[in-house]
Amino acid sequence: SLEAAFTECTGLVKVKMPDSVMNICGTFTGCRSLEEVMIPSKITCIGQWAFFHCTGLQRVTIPHTVEKIEEEAFSGCTVLKDVTIPSSVTTIGTRAFQNCSGMVTLSLPNSITSIDQSAFEGCTGLNIIKINGHFPTWAELDYFQDTLLYRRAQAQICIFCGHNSFSGLINPKCRQCGKPKIY
DSSP states (O other): OOTTTTTTOTTOOEEEOOTTOOOBSSTTTTOTTOOEEEOOTTOOEEOTTTTTTOTTOOEEEOOTTOOEEOTTSSTTOTTOOEEEOOTTOOEEOTTTTTTOTTOOEEEEOTTOOEEOTTTTTTOTTOOEEEESSOOOTTOOGGGGTTSHHHHHHTTOOEEOOSTTTTSSOEESOOTTTSSOEEO
16 A cells, blocks of 8 residues: 655655556645556555645556545545546546646546546636546536536536437537537
């Protein structure tokens, strides 16, 4: 376990953890210079505060073994741009990506069964959300509050459910309501 092992280690720039690491919880909190992380393939959960306020983090590779991203795991990673959640993930915790203001693109798998409160709140640059498969019942616009997408839609997005719905992103206008559309 690397719990809180590198907290506030401001000189750390790049990390490739060995496959023997089984737990990352608060491990890199406040590592402001950390730019890139490769998470080992044996990790099944990215723990609470794992990369909290790693303000320099630009890239993270989340392996296909991760099933859960816990509370505030990436909160405050202000330059993290594109995030792809692998199809193994079922749960995204409260404020997991809150205030990741540099995030532009988010890809979510259809395996997600739970997105907790404020998971993407404050991701002010978020413009593209891709969900493979269908638009699940848990997907409420509040999860994306204070994002570019949320402000554009002004909580009145016209949603079409069914096969491939939400697989793209914003179509300029919904034929039925004239508002931006997620599909």
